[in-house]
Amino acid sequence: EIVMTQSPATLSVSPRERATLSCRASQSISTNLAWYQQKFGQAPRLLIHGASTRATGIPARFSASGSGTEFTLTISSLQSEDFAVYYCQQYNKWPFTFGPGTKVDIK
Amino acid sequence: QLQLQESGPGLVKPSETLSLTCTVSGDSISSSNYYWGWIRQPPGKGLEWIGSIFYYSGTTYYNPSLKSRVTVSVDTSKNQFSLKLTSVTAADTAVYYCARQAFKKFDYWGQGTLVTVSS
Numbered sequence: 001e002i003v004m005t006q007s008p009a010t011l012s013v014s015p016r017e018r019a020t021l022s023c024r025a026s027q028s029i030s031t032n033l034a035w036y037q038q039k040f041g042q043a044p045r046l047l048i049h050g051a052s053t054r055a056t057g058i059p060a061r062f063s064a065s066g067s068g069t070e071f072t073l074t075i076s077s078l079q080s081e082d083f084a085v086y087y088c089q090q091y092n093k094w095p096f097t098f099g100p101g102t103k104v105d106i107k
Numbered sequence: 108q109l110q111l112q113e114s115g116p117g118l119v120k121p122s123e124t125l126s127l128t129c130t131v132s133g134d135s136i137s138s139s140n141y142y143w144g145w146i147r148q149p150p151g152k153g154l155e156w157i158g159s160i161f162y163y164s165g166t167t168y169y170n171p172s173l174k175s176r177v178t179v180s181v182d183t184s185k186n187q188f189s190l191k192l193t194s195v196t197a198a199d200t201a202v203y204y205c206a207r208q209a210f211k212k213f214d215y216w217g218q219g220t221l222v223t224v225s226s
Contacts, residue, residue, distance in 0.1 A: 001171070032211070034212040034213070036154075036213070042218075043204055043216040043217065043218055043219050044154065044204075044213070044216055045216070046212060046213060046214050049210075049212045049214075055214065087153065087154055089154075089156075089212075089213070091208075091211040091212050094168045095156060095168070095169075095170045095171060096156045096159075096211070097156065098153060098154040098155070098156065099153075100153045101153050101154075
């Protein structure tokens with residue numbers, strides 16, 4: 001099983017500041033990585049797939065990069081609606097696995 | 108617009124079987140080249156993939172940690188897919204989500220349903 005790790009566990013950021021989240025895979029997953037945003041009491045929402053492609057309707061302030069085992073999600077200027085938990089997930093190999101999440105909260 | 112909706116009992120007794128259904132609207136399960144999957148989230152914790160089915164081939168994929176207890180199936184006549192989890196314990200208490208997988212990523216999710224295992 002591919003183990004996904006995320007850092008930091010919690011990121012405190014002021015509105016309009018940049019947030020950078022990291023995700024690491026225990027073995028190479030090429031670019032078969034997705035990022036999801038989950039707000040309290042809601043289902044996760046797909047933000048990024050293919051490691052760097054924004055899903056339909058996702059604002060341009062969300063960008064992502066990486067391949068192999070190291071990945072990054074950047075939110076360029078945090079808006080109030082961006083405070084949430086972010087999960088990475090690999091879909092390179094069954095069983096598909098999620099990272100433990102990074103909570104982005106208001107500083 | 109594709110929509111998915113989970114349904115099933117919110118309370119299941121220990122050792123019994125958890126059964127959930129996901130109703131898909133806005134697309135046909137049988138006409139699309141997608142996987143259909145289940146994910147769960149214990150209260151206050153992260154996401155765990157449970158299992159998926161690829162309708163075209165009928166192939167199922169299960170999380171090894173749950174494989175002996177899980178069955179995912181499709182009912183095309185009702186445009187639904189289902190989850191059965193046997194011999195449940197309190198550790199199976201979670202919000203259960205159904206989702207569509209386009210090229211294996213989860214692109215559409217249901218709103219989730221809380222299932223509590225308790226006597």
